[in-house]
Amino acid sequence: MKIPITYNIRNLIVRRVTALMTAAGIALTVAVLLAVLALVSGLRSAFAATGKRLNVLVLRKGSTTELGSAMTREMFQDLLFKPGIAQINGRPLASLEMVTVVRLPVPDNPRGMSVTVRALLPAGITLRNVRLLGGRWFEAGRREVVVGKNIARRSPDAKLGGAIHFGRQSWQVVGIMDGGRSAINDEIFGDLNQISSDANRTERLSSVLVRAADAAAVPALIESFNNDQRLNAFAQTETDYYMRQTAAGDPLRTLGIFVSVIMAIGSGFAAMNTMYAAVSRRTREIGTLRVLGFSRGSILASFMMESVLLAAAGGILACLLILPLNNLSTAVGNSVSMSEVAVNFRVTPAILAAGLAYAALLGLLGGFLPARMAAKKEILTALREV
Amino acid sequence: MSRYLSLVLAYTLRNRRRSGLTAASIAVALALLTVLGASYKALFQESETSPAEALRLMTQNKISITQPMPVYYEQHIRQVPGVRDAMVWQWFGGTYKDARDPRNFFARYVVEPAKLFNIISEIRIPAEQKLAFERERTACIAGRTLAARFGWKPGERITLTGDIFPVTLELTLVGIYDDPHDDQTLYLNYDYLRELLKSAGLQTDFVGVFIEQADNPDDVNRIADAIDKEFENSPAPTQTQPERVWMLGFISFMGNLKLFLVSICAALGFTILLVSANAISMAVRERIREVGILKTLGFTPGEILSLTMAESVLVALAGGAGGLALAAALCVLIQRSGTAFAGLNLSVTPEIALASLMAAAVLGVASSLLPAWQASRTAILDALRRAE
Numbered sequence: 001m002k003i004p005i006t007y008n009i010r011n012l013i014v015r016r017v018t019a020l021m022t023a024a025g026i027a028l029t030v031a032v033l034l035a036v037l038a039l040v041s042g043l044r045s046a047f048a049a050t051g052k053r054l055n056v057l058v059l060r061k062g063s064t065t066e067l068g069s070a071m072t073r074e075m076f077q078d079l080l081f082k083p084g085i086a087q088i089n090g091r092p093l094a095s096l097e098m099v100t101v102v103r104l105p106v107p108d109n110p111r112g113m114s115v116t117v118r119a120l121l122p123a124g125i126t127l128r129n130v131r132l133l134g135g136r137w138f139e140a141g142r143r144e145v146v147v148g149k150n151i152a153r154r155s156p157d158a159k160l161g162g163a164i165h166f167g168r169q170s171w172q173v174v175g176i177m178d179g180g181r182s183a184i185n186d187e188i189f190g191d192l193n194q195i196s197s198d199a200n201r202t203e204r205l206s207s208v209l210v211r212a213a214d215a216a217a218v219p220a221l222i223e224s225f226n227n228d229q230r231l232n233a234f235a236q237t238e239t240d241y242y243m244r245q246t247a248a249g250d251p252l253r254t255l256g257i258f259v260s261v262i263m264a265i266g267s268g269f270a271a272m273n274t275m276y277a278a279v280s281r282r283t284r285e286i287g288t289l290r291v292l293g294f295s296r297g298s299i300l301a302s303f304m305m306e307s308v309l310l311a312a313a314g315g316i317l318a319c320l321l322i323l324p325l326n327n328l329s330t331a332v333g334n335s336v337s338m339s340e341v342a343v344n345f346r347v348t349p350a351i352l353a354a355g356l357a358y359a360a361l362l363g364l365l366g367g368f369l370p371a372r373m374a375a376k377k378e379i380l381t382a383l384r385e386v
Numbered sequence: 387m388s389r390y391l392s393l394v395l396a397y398t399l400r401n402r403r404r405s406g407l408t409a410a411s412i413a414v415a416l417a418l419l420t421v422l423g424a425s426y427k428a429l430f431q432e433s434e435t436s437p438a439e440a441l442r443l444m445t446q447n448k449i450s451i452t453q454p455m456p457v458y459y460e461q462h463i464r465q466v467p468g469v470r471d472a473m474v475w476q477w478f479g480g481t482y483k484d485a486r487d488p489r490n491f492f493a494r495y496v497v498e499p500a501k502l503f504n505i506i507s508e509i510r511i512p513a514e515q516k517l518a519f520e521r522e523r524t525a526c527i528a529g530r531t532l533a534a535r536f537g538w539k540p541g542e543r544i545t546l547t548g549d550i551f552p553v554t555l556e557l558t559l560v561g562i563y564d565d566p567h568d569d570q571t572l573y574l575n576y577d578y579l580r581e582l583l584k585s586a587g588l589q590t591d592f593v594g595v596f597i598e599q600a601d602n603p604d605d606v607n608r609i610a611d612a613i614d615k616e617f618e619n620s621p622a623p624t625q626t627q628p629e630r631v632w633m634l635g636f637i638s639f640m641g642n643l644k645l646f647l648v649s650i651c652a653a654l655g656f657t658i659l660l661v662s663a664n665a666i667s668m669a670v671r672e673r674i675r676e677v678g679i680l681k682t683l684g685f686t687p688g689e690i691l692s693l694t695m696a697e698s699v700l701v702a703l704a705g706g707a708g709g710l711a712l713a714a715a716l717c718v719l720i721q722r723s724g725t726a727f728a729g730l731n732l733s734v735t736p737e738i739a740l741a742s743l744m745a746a747a748v749l750g751v752a753s754s755l756l757p758a759w760q761a762s763r764t765a766i767l768d769a770l771r772r773a774e
Binding site for chain 2: 017018021022024025028029032035061062063065067068100101102103114166167168199200201251252254255262263266267268269270272273276277330338
């Protein structure tokens with residue numbers, strides 16, 4: 001025979017102050033975990049949105065990042081003749097690019113923020129999912145740049161008609177671009193020759209991005225790059241390259257899990273405390289329930305249920321606390337590109353569900369010992385207790 | 387006084403399970419708070435600058451750290467008045483064993499062994515190991531914590547596969563050093579890297595960073611300006627900063643870490659406050675009749691108030707002490723974890739320990755304020771009549 005759940009709910013209502021405080025403790029524990037998970041999920045979605053499946057990124061063999069790679073113009077010319085590259089007006093769709101990191105002054109960080117500057121050929125724009133929010137694209141041969149929308153938001157200089165300073169001179173901002181949810185929003189685009197000669201790197205560039213003719217051509221194209229000993233290159237799909245950068249979220253996730261597990265132990269003890277108090281206050285009630293014919297098993301289940309309800313209330317509270325964070329943005333350092341990415345918190349249903357499950361688990365663990373104590377009570381001693 | 391003490395003790399031990407659980411949950415939360423505090427300190431206010439550190443400057447390409455500079459700059463830098471010495475400080479990325487396992491990551495710098503021990507004068511190493519590092523091209527030395535992490539002993543063969551530099555280093559560990567600021571780095575010989583690059587037909591004239599040592603700590607800003615002026619109109623203009631400022635630049639790169647740490651600490655602090663306030667009010671409610679009896683015996687409301695608060699402070703302090711022990715253990719655990727946080731120089735310093743214990747005491751007072759006040763105000767008759 002099962003003790004009705006309303007019995008537990010009413011009991012929680014009677015002890016509302018204690019119940020609420022315990023639930024609030026659990027809520028904060030769960031909220032910390034959820035906040036971090038939401039941030040990591042935002043980070044993942046930004047990187048996942050950056051690569052395109054048909055694009056192949058070519059680095060120098062041995063390099064794992066664009067920053068660490070050095071491609072020459074000669075290598076670029078050689079790889080243009082590989083079969084399987086998409087053609088536009090009879091020319092292969094490929095962009096030789098140079099990537100570097102510069103520091104832009106921003107009001108919210110006295111040290112400035114690190115930003116990726118990408119010098120590219122016009123084909124590089126066609127290769128990417130990017131559109132102009134305002135202004136125009138940079139022109140070849142001019143000291144002009146187009147800035148990502150996140151940079152335009154943070155840096156006072158990076159406005160249409162403004163000028164930003166990096167390298168040896170200043171650069172005219174002629175456009176603002178939007179790359180959807182991708183990391184392009186945190187980059188600056190400019191003309192390959194202008195920027196590479198400013199950086200004194202006209203021969204030592206970074207990477208090549210090419211479009212495969214169709215999905216079937218992708219593996220063969222990658223293979224033909226990687227097997228060419230003379231070319232000495234390492235190719236992968238752009239998607240794969242960016243997926244590996246999601247590792248930037250790993251330290252954050254580790255931190256979040258570490259903190260929330262330890263907090264969970266603390267608030268688990270607190271939940272235990274509350275449940276022990278509940279059990280000892282209701283000793284006579286427990287005796288009465290037993291006399292009425294409820295088994296030890298139902299007593300155990302009932303107290304466990306009460307503990308889970310208490311924790312679940314905390315879980316719901318945590319979800320409510322965390323919802324306003326959705327779409328809030330914060331800067332996260334990416335050690336692959338050595339620059340900052342603006343990341344939106346993404347509170348997904350899966351994250352909320354994980355929070356509720358985590359809270360319930362806490363309730364189960366915290367409630368077990370007190371519930372067992374309740375179930376073990378002998379009827380007579382229980383009834384005798386004042 | 388002693389009778390109060392025994393009363394407080396009796397109160398605390400009366401429901402041992404509850405006091406124990408409360409102290410345990412405070413301990414766990416305070417341990418975490420202490421570790422976070424230690425991380426904050428390690429990240430943002432890493433002690434006062436040591437005398438040796440105050441002498442050091444770092445020079446990088448003005449465009450960014452990822453752009454190299456010609457290696458001949460070193461000669462020019464050494465000519466700048468006030469510079470005692472300058473050395474190559476080259477990050478060697480690359481991979482050790484399997485790159486997919488983040489535990490295999492550690493800092494490796496290419497340096498000039500003959501200068502390293504003068505410029506980073508904090509390094510302590512046996513003389514014969516120092517000599518071996520200076521003499522053998524393929525030699526390397528590792529910090530004690532780093533060596534312990536991989537179980538390295540002198541004589542260990544360490545292979546690093548390069549990415550920025552497409553060469554494979556085959557190193558032999560010749561020494562293990564101690565350095566209170568950083569003992570998780572591997573240093574290797576610049577001559578060896580040059581030799582490999584040369585035989586692979588690659589460029590050898592570019593490096594990422596120079597580290598300089600000034601004669602006088604008051605001079606560093608002037609020297610920084612002088613160095614940058616020297617290269618103002620050269621192909622690669624430089625940016626020179628005191629070492630500390632340079633390090634802070636890396637931390638600011640990690641984004642809003644400060645905000646994360648502070649918000650987590652706030653959530654945590656509030657959670658423990660709730661937990662212990664809850665436990666104390668349960669304790670008070672449980673013995674409200676005894677409060678009535680104490681009052682009939684002549685205890686004043688003030689005495690009742692202090693007795694209740696003393697109990698709370700006692701439990702909180704017990705939790706605090708346990709928390710400190712736990713925090714010290716956690717610090718060691720984190721440094722051995724091989725996660726991104728292993729590099730933090732975490733330790734529970736006396737100041738941090740004191741701050742945590744004070745936080746515990748404040749917590750004890752704050753959480754018992756309301757229940758203790760309610761207990762002291764309860765009228766005798768009401769208290770005695772309460773059947774609970």
